[in-house]
Amino acid sequence: MNDSKKNNKTNMPKFKFNFYWVYGAIFLLLIGFQFFNSSNLTSKEITKNKFFEVLNTNDVSKIVIVNKGVAQVYLNDDAYKKDSYKDLTKSAFFNKNSPAYEYNFGDLQNFEKQLAEAKLASDLTFDIKNIEQTSLLDQFFAFLPFILLIAIWLFFMRRMSGGGAGAGGGGQIFNIGKSKAKLFDNDTKVKTTFKDVAGLEGAKEEVQEIVDFLKSPEKYTSLGGKIPKGALLVGSPGTGKTLLAKAVAGEAGVPFFSLSGSDFVEMFVGVGASRVRDLFKQAAQKSPSIIFIDEIDAIGRARGKNSMTGGNDERENTLNQLLTEMDGFGTDTNVIVLAATNRADVLDKALMRAGRFDRQIFVDLPDINERQAIFEVHIKSLKLGDDVNIEFLAQQTPGFSGADIANMCNEAALIAARKNKKSIEHQDFLDAVDRIVGGLEKKNKVITPKEKKTIAYHEAGHATVSWMLEHAAPLVKVTIVPRGQSLGAAWYLPAERMIVQTEQMLDEMCATLGGRAAEKIIFNKISTGALSDLEKVTKQARAMVTVYGLNEEVGNITYYDSSGNDAFVKPYSEETASKIDKEISKMIEAQYIRAIELLENNKEKLTTLAELLLEKEVIFKDDLEKIFGKRPFIEEAPVKKEIKIATEDSEKKED
Template identity: 70%
Template sequence: MAKENNTSPKKPKFNTWWIYGIIAVMLIGFQFFGSGNFASTKKANTSELQDFLRNGDIKKILIITNTKQAKVFLNEEALKKDVHKDVADQAFSMSATATPQYVVNYGDQQNFEKTIYAIKDQNTSLDTEVVFDTENNVFMDLVFTLLPFILIIGIWIYLMRRMSGGAGGGAGGQIFNIGKSKAKLFDEKTDTRTSFKDVAGLEGAKEEVEEIVEFLRNPDKYTSLGGKIPKGALLVGPPGTGKTLLAKAVAGEAKVPFFSLSGSDFVEMFVGVGASRVRDLFKQAKDKSPSIIFIDEIDAIGRARGKNSLTGSNDERENTLNQLLTEMDGFGTNTNVIVLAATNRADVLDKALMRAGRFDRQIYVDLPDIRERKEIFEVHLRPIKTAETLDVDFLAKQTPGFSGADIANVCNEAALIAARKEKKAVTKQDFLDAVDRIVGGLEKKNKIITPREKETIAYHEAGHATVSWMLEHAAPLVKVTIVPRGQSLGAAWYLPEERLIVRPDQMKDEMCAALGGRAAEKVIFGEISTGALSDLEKITKQARAMVTVYGLNDKIGNLTYYDSSGQNEYGFTKPYSEQTAHTIDTEISKLVEEQYQRAIDLLSENKDKLKELAERLLEKEVIFKDDLEKIFGRRPFEKDQLLDAEEAANKEKLSKVNDSAEEEGENKIEPKTEK
């Protein structure tokens, strides 16, 4: 059967403004026609009225006392005269007796009456009738009586419609929709276009959430075997690692409605609003199931209840959390609504929120390693016009500890730097400048520095470079500069080894390298300056962590005073005695001073090389690893992390070549070694 062509025009949609327009037209019509101001009536002045009266043309004068208006009715002989031709033609088309031919507005009624009667007394033959009356328009009186009330009611209705969100900002934004959910809905057909291809790295996390996608696409596969679809998954990790992006990719791959909002969207100044918004959110999600609810920064409402013993708990936040717990544990098992949440403060979340049956899975999204950083770079480099010789592996090695958001920022900053330099493509140096810009801040070459200060800065940075070069576990040096950048007067860039666990010797070497700057000032000038503030802050925190957190001190022993639940934040007392506090302070100071003295000894032994390095730094302002190798030679212990990685890759390639050579009966290739 053929489909009918729907060619009929659409009917106009009813609008309440039409009613307001009709009322206005009616009011205007009654204003013009309700008081007898018909087209057949002509206005005249009092002089013309007196002339008409002396000539005997007037049959009746109707004086309306309340409107100060006189209606003049002409007799039949007067209507035949030429002077009244205009009103006579219209009068014959209507009722001549009902409609006056002239209307006269007078001023003082007493004077007006005296004039009329005086003319009648002078002309006794006049039979003009003078009648007094009042004129009342019942409809207009009613309208003007009710008009103020109509206006007040109309304004009230308009304001209520605005407050209910009909014209002022959507659901949840106004007073009568205050309890509605503020979640933004991404429709599966238009908005959710992010896929797992847009998420580089995060292999372990993607495996977890891919199964959630499979739950939403094909739930019968799991429910038919008696399994239950998980109700929630919690994404935990540092900021910028891609938790929100991963959740959007889940929605895009599953092709289901995706409700996205922040934990702070539930918080409002009105009591009970948060719980109401939770109910409305889950109601909308159930109506559109299968669907996904994503709550970013869930720690805003999911913080453990009853923690703050000093000021009491936040009842509104707790009510919101209670409602969220009820809703997550209250659906049926087959409603196909999955809750995803993200936070970087999983340690402060309520235990009831973390139990199985609510957030069944906790997916840790960690900072990317070197291989994952390469994949992330490849994603963010797609829209950027780069040089053909750009080495992505090198960029991944130069950005340890960078999150996905940091890498995106590096790519964008490199493109801006290349454009600022009028380049046609983004090169390797632009990316290095972008990393320096993000890590150290903007260069300030025009900053006023005295020669004495510049020399002090040069020896300070040369001290860092020298000590780090001499210590086995210190991070390999990449670059040293004495050009002011950000808030620092000089900086040294290192390439730290990506470790999963850290040993005491490694931590001590790092502390010694950080104290190399102040030690160099002491060795060369015999005095120290305030330039080591950031170094002192770093090593003090590190020493305190060794003693109080990681249990790496012999006197304190295998104890830790770290509380992952955050309970110590609200306590009045420390978790250790005054004697232990004194011991902790002593051990921290002892640890720092030992490494400071160690740095002084190292620099004193290599004082000539330190001076040579500082002079080269004063001359060039920026030096690299090659400059240190010319002065100190190669590092006296194992090779750098980069060389190890390259050597391992080369060995892997050689093993593959040898395996294939053995199969074909050819000679093996021996690796080259440096002497």
């Protein structure tokens, strides 16, 4: 019972003070004051006859004429003892000091004359007083246009300064230069730790070292070392850079300031630099501490490279201030800067030098073992069936990032729920990969029998050649079910190689051309469906000749520039360009002829496989083994999906 009460307390929304509530309370108090002090609550409006009847009884102590139109009648103390006034004393708002009656008399001059005559005739003793009275509401409505103008001005100024009441320091017009960083400390702990970050062992080791610096700095400074100024996390989108930074926040036990590079960007001049100064000032006050800037390329782009289109002075000023804060005069505080980007190539060299970002941590795409560890993390919250094979799923997802795997697990859960299953089965994960990589299955796509036959032989050609070649990736699954823009797809099982030899690349090119070769052998015609195949082999051949130096005619030369400065420069002569074109064409044609020869020798098996594919629409590795027998080569591991995209002018011929 106590635990449930604690959980309820933790789930309750936290109280947040809003300064507009003060304005509302003041307004309500003014309205209440005006309401309870209004004479309408205590006085009773009477006619002319009733007024003079009360007046002639000599029970009136004074008459107050308000705004020359209303007479407020005050009774003396003895009058309230009479039975004729009991209805007044019974009122909840009765007050002797308030007027008992109100009388709208009309013309003031005639009224004063009637009072004087009555006073002489009956020897009355009341006093007469004239006052001018204004209502608080009347004053409010008089100033209402000015109040509305001020409110509109404040609203727009708050929007221009970066947000409403919940925007933090930057939300107020006078605090526009304040940092927008979110602070995570002992009061707001981050629950993510290194245990939640699967894979990335090398990156975690380097980041763990930074955490250790901050937890026990004397261990390093006692030997004369200095704590690093910063670390830059570089990697493809979805590889876990931000997640790794969250883990640092959870593990460090020191104040952690988190913000995005775009938080420094503002329409006002000088705001970015001011926010950088304020951020480092806050971090220094709470040192040792960590600053994490996500997507730092928003402010860290190289300066001076966009002179043709005009420079962004405000962004450059912000970058200059960041450079100064990271390694300028007086930067001896224990503040470490973590930053993340997937565009390290566009960052300014001054930002990347030692003393600012002392180390660059590369967060690569996970390998097969790391993918398996990532799967183990993401399936914790899922209800899995008994047939789910995590090791096989890791093999089937080469090139998947951590974000892709998380998306795949979620997609598998959605597919299982759509089929009203009680648990997620292995096939649901395979369907999820098909859905993510190939797109949604097009059940209503109209394909003629002739086109379908062409697609089947094309895919069977790929499968046959890849099965017969040693270094080509063996097939796992072939389908002619349209998905997304593709009319057919084939799953292969390539090895995740760190280096690739010439024979391996040539075998892959031959297998890629197997589809067009099968069309040539069976129909003696070729179609436009092999566009993506041709694009792939052309890129591979060009890379072999101009990048990797794998061609004997051109030689051990590379025309690749890793700095990216060769965009407008051709680093070879026209004669060399002609030789490169010839060698690329010769290489591709040789592999095409090789594929035709392989398929000619196995034409019966090719036909059997294509007919089986037309019948089942989806075939697997077991079906190939029944037709071709066991593959004689040693298979290396993991799985890759190749999708061939049909062009608009292909008339859906295939692929």
